[in-house]
Amino acid sequence: MAHELILLADVATDAVGRQRSIERAARRLPGFVGVRVDSTPHATVGVVDCRPTGGTAAHLGRSGAVSSSVMAGVVCSQSTTAADLVAAFPGRAAGGEAAGVVVRLLAGEAEVVNDGVGLLPSYYSVQQRRLCLSTSMPALLALGVPLAWDLASVVEYLTMLHPLADRTLVRGIVVLPAGSTLRWRDGDVSLRSESLLTPAVGPRRSDSQMVGEFREVWSSTVSDLADRASGRLGVGLSGGLDSRSIASELAMSSRVVGYTFGTPRQDEVRVASAVATALGIPHHVLPVRDHIQLAGARTTLEQLDGAHSYAEMFDTWFSEDMQQICDVLVSGLVGDCLWGSDRAFGPVSRSAVASSITARYEPYLHSALPFLHRDLAGNAQDLVTRGIAESVDVIEPAAGRRDLSTYWNLQNRQRRWGYMLGSAVRRRGLAFEAPFLDRRVLEFARSMSDDQRHRGRLHALIQREVFAGTARIPRGNDGNPPYKLPSLYVSDDESLVRQTLSLGLQSPIAAARRFVKYSQVRSAREMSRRLHWQGPQDLVTTRRSVFQPTLWIRSGGTYRRRTMELLEEALGDVPDFLDRSAIQGSLDACRASHEVDPHMTARAVSLCLWAGYWKRVAGGTR
Numbered sequence: 001m002a003h004e005l006i007l008l009a010d011v012a013t014d015a016v017g018r019q020r021s022i023e024r025a026a027r028r029l030p031g032f033v034g035v036r037v038d039s040t041p042h043a044t045v046g047v048v049d050c051r052p053t054g055g056t057a058a059h060l061g062r063s064g065a066v067s068s069s070v071m072a073g074v075v076c077s078q079s080t081t082a083a084d085l086v087a088a089f090p091g092r093a094a095g096g097e098a099a100g101v102v103v104r105l106l107a108g109e110a111e112v113v114n115d116g117v118g119l120l121p122s123y124y125s126v127q128q129r130r131l132c133l134s135t136s137m138p139a140l141l142a143l144g145v146p147l148a149w150d151l152a153s154v155v156e157y158l159t160m161l162h163p164l165a166d167r168t169l170v171r172g173i174v175v176l177p178a179g180s181t182l183r184w185r186d187g188d189v190s191l192r193s194e195s196l197l198t199p200a201v202g203p204r205r206s207d208s209q210m211v212g213e214f215r216e217v218w219s220s221t222v223s224d225l226a227d228r229a230s231g232r233l234g235v236g237l238s239g240g241l242d243s244r245s246i247a248s249e250l251a252m253s254s255r256v257v258g259y260t261f262g263t264p265r266q267d268e269v270r271v272a273s274a275v276a277t278a279l280g281i282p283h284h285v286l287p288v289r290d291h292i293q294l295a296g297a298r299t300t301l302e303q304l305d306g307a308h309s310y311a312e313m314f315d316t317w318f319s320e321d322m323q324q325i326c327d328v329l330v331s332g333l334v335g336d337c338l339w340g341s342d343r344a345f346g347p348v349s350r351s352a353v354a355s356s357i358t359a360r361y362e363p364y365l366h367s368a369l370p371f372l373h374r375d376l377a378g379n380a381q382d383l384v385t386r387g388i389a390e391s392v393d394v395i396e397p398a399a400g401r402r403d404l405s406t407y408w409n410l411q412n413r414q415r416r417w418g419y420m421l422g423s424a425v426r427r428r429g430l431a432f433e434a435p436f437l438d439r440r441v442l443e444f445a446r447s448m449s450d451d452q453r454h455r456g457r458l459h460a461l462i463q464r465e466v467f468a469g470t471a472r473i474p475r476g477n478d479g480n481p482p483y484k485l486p487s488l489y490v491s492d493d494e495s496l497v498r499q500t501l502s503l504g505l506q507s508p509i510a511a512a513r514r515f516v517k518y519s520q521v522r523s524a525r526e527m528s529r530r531l532h533w534q535g536p537q538d539l540v541t542t543r544r545s546v547f548q549p550t551l552w553i554r555s556g557g558t559y560r561r562r563t564m565e566l567l568e569e570a571l572g573d574v575p576d577f578l579d580r581s582a583i584q585g586s587l588d589a590c591r592a593s594h595e596v597d598p599h600m601t602a603r604a605v606s607l608c609l610w611a612g613y614w615k616r617v618a619g620g621t622r
Contacts, residue, residue: 178415197411234259300316377579563590
């Protein structure tokens with residue numbers, strides 16, 4: 001089964017009342033099958049079993065040492081019995097290799113512990129000395145937490161696809177920080193967290209030392225993953241390097257299979273097929289057929305806890321195919337971020353980092369403004385600027401380091417947006433593994449120097465020396481194989497022209513490829529903008545992008561039809577902070593085959609559909 005955890009601690013309600021509240025909340029969750037509950041005098045915990053099967057393991061039972069204590073937990077590993085996994089749960093000492101959340105109840109006390117990266121998201125609310133906590137955010141609404149929207153989080157969601165820091169779309173509901181120990185005792189709550197997603201300073205090591213260390217760390221990390229994971233291991237091969245790093249280490253296993261979304265005419269699929277051939281692993285190409293575009297959008301939204309959107313959670317479109325291919329999805333989540341892909345890398349001061357991040361999201365905020373009620377739209381810029389600044393300020397930078405933006409990305413973008421993939425996957429019945437979030441890999445990444453992380457310089461070296469079998473295969477984005485590249489990414493600390501010229505001095509062919517690729521994209525975009533000629537843009541999009549919502553929504557077919565259906569449904573639940581006329585305008589534009597921003601439209605629709613769904617959950621209906 002897939003599982004959810006619900007905790008209710010309240011001195012003012014007896015055990016029978018708490019149990020009934022948890023049972024009611026459990027029945028309102030998607031795929032509900034049953035719920036097991038147990039109580040101490042002031043706290044009750046429930047483990048909810050949901051369809052489809054798979055995804056997590058769960059346990060609820062009494063402690064052998066103290067008969068009055070209760071232990072419950074949901075964990076992502078299935079390497080041994082759920083009871084053993086929960087009893088031996090390492091908490092903040094572990095990363096994604098032991099993802100989960102565990103509750104311990106004693107007389108008058110409840111303790112909640114999660115792993116050091118918080119890979120299994122949990123949400124909690126404290127109101128009038130009453131603690132509600134669950135791995136499902138809607139469960140808290142079903143327990144009686146008021147549905148009061150956090151308007152700053154709404155603007156952040158439209159701009160970035162997730163609220164910042166630990167806030168959610170609902171005021172009073174907070175994400176449990178990574179590496180937390182949350183204690184409730186007789187109505188008082190304390191929280192201590194020690195995340196593995198934080199910067200650190202260690203002794204500087206040479207490139208050769210770091211390459212040797214990574215070789216050992218990566219081998220043990222992926223080997224342990226293969227040992228604990230049950231069934232077929234699916235690796236989503238892309239045009240990038242993180243997925244091929246995973247596949248290279250798993251290639252000797254007969255249980256590994258690669259898959260790629262798209263068709264052979266697209267760059268990403270050609271690269272992925274070449275990688276699979278070089279490694280000798282089976283490879284499935286899953287075309288984005290018309291009938292699967294936006295498939296199961298409403299189900300997807302119910303599986304996302306107020307972050308991401310049905311239109312950009314592409315993996316859920318292929319859930320039936322995925323279940324045929326694999327039992328465990330092995331993801332390269334956070335890999336490129338750890339290696340130095342963040343363009344804001346470089347500034348040391350918090351204000352400079354915040355300014356760089358704000359500038360990056362400025363176009364998305366501009367696209368969001370028409371969907372906001374005029375009062376909120378007038379404050380949107382200030383809300384986003386303040387939210388980014390505050391989320392940067394809480395990060396303790398390592399002295400003199402230039403990777404503050406990397407850790408902002410990890411603690412915000414990756415943890416809030418990226419982790420929703422894991423939530424959606426486990427709620428679809430697949431186990432989820434993210435080896436770059438393993439404690440050993442994170443500790444290795446924290447030991448990288450600024451120079452080694454800058455533009456992925458160490459990563460390029462590791463690709464050449466550790467993954468030599470695939471190093472001559474081009475990347476999908478610029479057509480360059482890693483063995484020709486001194487670095488892998490671009491950054492904002494120098495102009496793109498200067499970075500390309502610098503590359504040209506070391507590898508003229510690589511610089512020429514990168515220049516041609518970027519020029520094609522830029523020229524096609526300009527012809528579309530200035531001349532309203534879509535042909536070149538469509539041609540570039542078709543070849544370079546597997547998912548082409550702008551093209552699909554303009555050309556008709558299932559994507560536009562389903563978008564119109566979702567817009568029509570959204571009009572029935574428009575919250576007062578959104579502009580109803582903008583949503584109606586998007587529907588009218590779709591009907592007339594006019595230009596529509598598919599991503600921002602989907603985010604606005606997601607807010608409307610969440611509003612309706614969460615109201616029904618809070619009110620006791622599905």
